[in-house]
Amino acid sequence: MTAVSSSKLTLKIGTRGSPLALAQANAVAADLERLSNGAVTGEIVSFTTGGDKLTTERLINAGGKGLFTREIDAAVDDGRCDIGVHSLKDVPGALPRGQALLAFPEREDPRDGFINRDGLKGPKDLPKGATVGTASLRRESQTLAMRPDLKIVTFRGNVQTRLKKLDDGLADATYLAMAGLNRLGMAHVATPVPITEMVPAAGQGIVAIAARPDDLDQDVLDLIHQLNHPATRLAAMAERAFLVELDGSCRTAMGGHAWQEDGVWKFAGEVLKPDGSHRWAFQGVAQADASESEMAALGRGAGQQIRASAGGNLPAFDDG
Numbered sequence: 067m068t069a070v071s072s073s074k075l076t077l078k079i080g081t082r083g084s085p086l087a088l089a090q091a092n093a094v095a096a097d098l099e100r101l102s103n104g105a106v107t108g109e110i111v112s113f114t115t116g117g118d119k120l121t122t123e124r125l126i127n128a129g130g131k132g133l134f135t136r137e138i139d140a141a142v143d144d145g146r147c148d149i150g151v152h153s154l155k156d157v158p159g160a161l162p163r164g165q166a167l168l169a170f171p172e173r174e175d176p177r178d179g180f181i182n183r184d185g186l187k188g189p190k191d192l193p194k195g196a197t198v199g200t201a202s203l204r205r206e207s208q209t210l211a212m213r214p215d216l217k218i219v220t221f222r223g224n225v226q227t228r229l230k231k232l233d234d235g236l237a238d239a240t241y242l243a244m245a246g247l248n249r250l251g252m253a254h255v256a257t258p259v260p261i262t263e264m265v266p267a268a269g270q271g272i273v274a275i276a277a278r279p280d281d282l283d284q285d286v287l288d289l290i291h292q293l294n295h296p297a298t299r300l301a302a303m304a305e306r307a308f309l310v311e312l313d314g315s316c317r318t319a320m321g322g323h324a325w326q327e328d329g330v331w332k333f334a335g336e337v338l339k340p341d342g343s344h345r346w347a348f349q350g351v352a353q354a355d356a357s358e359s360e361m362a363a364l365g366r367g368a369g370q371q372i373r374a375s376a377g378g379n380l381p382a383f384d385d386g
């Protein structure tokens with residue numbers, strides 16, 4: 067049969083070194099091994115990315131999104147790794163030349179999780195003037211839109227670091243993606259915030275497998291494609307098109323999310339002023355059997371509608 071099934075092959079899998087990133091990469095390795103009946107072994111190669119080195123600084127001030135993927139991208143580019151496993155939320159709209167996102171395994175819970183030591187269920191329950199720890203401009207502005215009296219303190223670091231900061235009393239509450247908490251077996255610490263209340267970041271809860279297709283044998287490509295979950299890929303197409311249309315980076319407070327409900331695809335997109343004082347939102351619908359290009363059009367259309375309704379008032383998309 068194919069080379070993959072007839073001989074042993076090791077695929078080097080590039081990932082960040084955080085517990086969450088390693089859990090994601092190990093899950094991909096396990097799936098590759100299972101789907102190839104043991105012919106393929108995944109070897110995890112972990113990188114400390116620029117994003118991992120940030121502690122208090124906002125991403126905004128430190129070079130934007132590619133920060134969490136750049137070192138892995140470089141390793142895929144020069145062959146030190148065969149594939150890169152990324153949280154799609156951290157993947158910029160433009161990929162490195164020659165790379166493609168080949169597969170999107172089934173999405174985890176895309177919602178944000180609210181965490182508070184006193185068991186409060188969401189930002190609405192916090193006492194007046196309470197503090198919320200986050201380094202995400204989206205979560206900050208969405209929180210302030212709901213509760214202008216709350217105070218935001220910058221909270222950076224991986225899941226464990228942020229929970230420690232909460233335990234140390236540096237804020238009254240924080241948010242973590244439910245997807246990450248689920249993957250780490252820690253979902254019990256958080257209460258999911260409904261999608262309509264806090265539109266998740268484009269790609270939140272999705273893992274993407276990046277590679278240089280021209281550098282891989284067809285049987286390896288076929289194996290990687292088997293990891294793809296079609297509905298997840300469709301959602302990713304819509305959300306990335308939305309991101310690209312609005313030139314979204316971590317400098318922009320925006321959420322964009324596609325999901326299936328009542329037999330159709332729905333898309334919710336929003337852009338906020340950083341202080342939460344204004345929100346431009348749009349909801350769109352596509353048929354249940356929408357193609358990839360129709361899903362991209364759904365996300366792009368939402369972005370165009372938001373741009374049109376905001377006129378010249380959208381927060382500056384400063385990519386400099």
Ligand SMILES: NCc1[nH]cc(CCC(=O)O)c1CC(=O)O
Nearest residue numbers: 153155242243245246270271272
């Ligand atoms: N920027 C960090 C990051 N990238 C992906 C996730 C969560 C997992 C996911 O969305 O798939 C997180 C942590 C968080 O937002 O709480």
